[in-house]
Amino acid sequence: MTPEVTVARSLDEALAALARDGAAAHVLAGGTDLMVELRTGRTRPERVVDVWKVGELRGVREENEGLRLGALSTCAELLRDSRVASHAPLLVAACREVGAEQIQARATLGGNLGTASPAADLNPALVALGARVRLRSRRGAREVAVDEFLCGYRKTLRERDELIESVLVPTRPAHERQLWRKVGTRRAQSISKLTVAVALAFEGACVSAVRAAAGSVGPRTLRLATLERELVGRPLSPALCRSAAAACARADITPIDDVRSTALYRRHAFARVLATLLAEPDGVPACPPS
Amino acid sequence: MKLQFTLNGERLELDVEPLRRLLDVVRDDLALTGTKEGCGEGECGACSVLVDGVVVNSCLVPASQVDGCEVVTIEGAGFERVRQCFLEQGAAQCGICTPGMIVMTRAWAERCRREGREPGLDDARTALAGNLCRCTGYGAILRAALDAAKERP
Ligand SMILES: Cc1cc2nc3c(=O)[nH]c(=O)nc-3n(C[C@H](O)[C@H](O)[C@H](O)COP(=O)(O)OP(=O)(O)OC[C@H]3O[C@@H](n4cnc5c(N)ncnc54)[C@H](O)[C@@H]3O)c2cc1C
Ligand code: FES
Ligand code: FES
Numbered sequence: 001m002t003p004e005v006t007v008a009r010s011l012d013e014a015l016a017a018l019a020r021d022g023a024a025a026h027v028l029a030g031g032t033d034l035m036v037e038l039r040t041g042r043t044r045p046e047r048v049v050d051v052w053k054v055g056e057l058r059g060v061r062e063e064n065e066g067l068r069l070g071a072l073s074t075c076a077e078l079l080r081d082s083r084v085a086s087h088a089p090l091l092v093a094a095c096r097e098v099g100a101e102q103i104q105a106r107a108t109l110g111g112n113l114g115t116a117s118p119a120a121d122l123n124p125a126l127v128a129l130g131a132r133v134r135l136r137s138r139r140g141a142r143e144v145a146v147d148e149f150l151c152g153y154r155k156t157l158r159e160r161d162e163l164i165e166s167v168l169v170p171t172r173p174a175h176e177r178q179l180w181r182k183v184g185t186r187r188a189q190s191i192s193k194l195t196v197a198v199a200l201a202f203e204g205a206c207v208s209a210v211r212a213a214a215g216s217v218g219p220r221t222l223r224l225a226t227l228e229r230e231l232v233g234r235p236l237s238p239a240l241c242r243s244a245a246a247a248c249a250r251a252d253i254t255p256i257d258d259v260r261s262t263a264l265y266r267r268h269a270f271a272r273v274l275a276t277l278l279a280e281p282d283g284v285p286a287c288p289p290s
Numbered sequence: 291m292k293l294q295f296t297l298n299g300e301r302l303e304l305d306v307e308p309l310r311r312l313l314d315v316v317r318d319d320l321a322l323t324g325t326k327e328g329c330g331e332g333e334c335g336a337c338s339v340l341v342d343g344v345v346v347n348s349c350l351v352p353a354s355q356v357d358g359c360e361v362v363t364i365e366g367a368g369f370e371r372v373r374q375c376f377l378e379q380g381a382a383q384c385g386i387c388t389p390g391m392i393v394m395t396r397a398w399a400e401r402c403r404r405e406g407r408e409p410g411l412d413d414a415r416t417a418l419a420g421n422l423c424r425c426t427g428y429g430a431i432l433r434a435a436l437d438a439a440k441e442r443p
Contacts, residue, residue, distance in 0.1 A: 035351075
């Protein structure tokens with residue numbers, strides 16, 4: 001059956017289409033996930049709302065609380081934006097490793113959140129940055145921490161009439177290092193075997209605040225609570241990097257065997273990658289060593 | 291839906307299903323078969339076309355999203371130089387990946403020129419990372435891409 005399609009030209013049109021009774025509508029953004037789902041028949045929606053041309057969902061804005069990124073921001077757009085580069089290098093590093101150029105041109109922030117795959121690359125970056133997602137429906141708008149929004153394997157807190165409108169990346173602390181590392185089978189066009197994203201704030205030599213998240217090592221994007229606890233209030237010595245990474249790999253992640261990797265490899269590689277990453281002096285490396 | 295767009299410089303109006311893949315519009319509805327289908331899932335780049343100057347996989351783009359856009363396929367103008375470089379390097383065997391490779395190479399070469407960047411092998415590899423070839427082993431393709439980017443008009 002071909003779904004009934006609404007091609008929305010404005011936020012109002014999109015929200016009206018989502019609010020209609022009957023079968024829940026699927027939102028279509030860049031289509032890099034949904035078009036594949038439709039073709040393979042894994043998803044057979046009765047209704048689709050195409051929001052690609054909804055201008056209100058585009059663009060990056062500076063606000064008092066931080067940087068607001070429209071849900072339709074593509075990886076390519078985020079990669080080119082100097083404000084994102086200085087505010088959230090972690091997110092830029094993640095965007096650079098999504099698919100290849102053709103995918104980056106269409107893959108959106110909202111779509112990464114909407115699919116809520118444990119292997120999604122932008123989501124761990126957003127969690128580590130303490131980002132909040134703004135959901136809008138005809139009933140109004142609400143903001144939810146990305147960490148809570150991604151509540152299970154391909155599950156989110158989005159209600160059926162809600163659109164992911166934007167994401168707020170809060171203003172960064174003065175002394176911060178943002179760390180990112182993706183491990184895949186090749187440098188581009190590979191789905192992650194594991195990813196780690198860490199944002200570390202410092203006071204003098206001591207870590208004053210940490211947020212960390214990981215992908216592909218559990219049923220959803222995982223917050224790394226043990227790592228955060230181990231690092232806070234201490235100077236980041238090489239010994240601490242190793243011991244905290246090991247404790248985190250034991251307690252915070254629940255990797256499985258699947259087509260891309262094994263649980264054993266993932267747990268082992270995760271601890272090593274994380275320890276190396278924490279010891280990285282300058283934060284986000286431009287590119288993983290190959 | 292009524293779809294209006296420009297294809298290789300010509301303005302068109304078609305009646306299509308909004309979710310019909312741009313790839314099918316181009317190949318089946320308009321009989322332009324230069325654009326190839328490899329995987330149909332966004333992995334291989336054989337279906338690469340330009341939409342408003344940006345390379346996309348036409349197997350992932352629904353017709354509704356090119357309404358009002360400028361689409362250029364391998365049959366369009368402006369690929370001659372890159373094609374010549376591919377010919378001279380013998381950068382094709384079965385040829386399924388070739389149109390997509392040429393489309394991406396052109397976009398990359400133009401970007402290098404626009405940004406005044408010296409085209410390098412690593413850069414070419416990154417640009418072509420989403421274009422898979424099952425035959426050639428990439429050596430000749432990368433040489434052709436570098437030739438194309440280094441040539442001055
Ligand atoms: C070849 C290939 C390689 C890929 N590589 C990577 C990779 O390396 N890393 C990675 O993270 N991902 C990768 N992906 C997956 C995909 O590109 C990303 O998940 C992307 O961010 C999805 O965005 P989209 O706009 O294309 O989403 P769509 O396909 O349009 O939508 C995806 C889902 O999100 C929902 N949705 C989208 N926008 C909204 C919104 N505004 N409000 C509510 N719901 C919404 C849709 O209903 C749908 O369920 C790859 C995909 C392909 C085909
Ligand atoms: S056919 Fe479109 S990417 Fe392979
Ligand atoms: S020449 Fe056959 S796929 Fe590249």
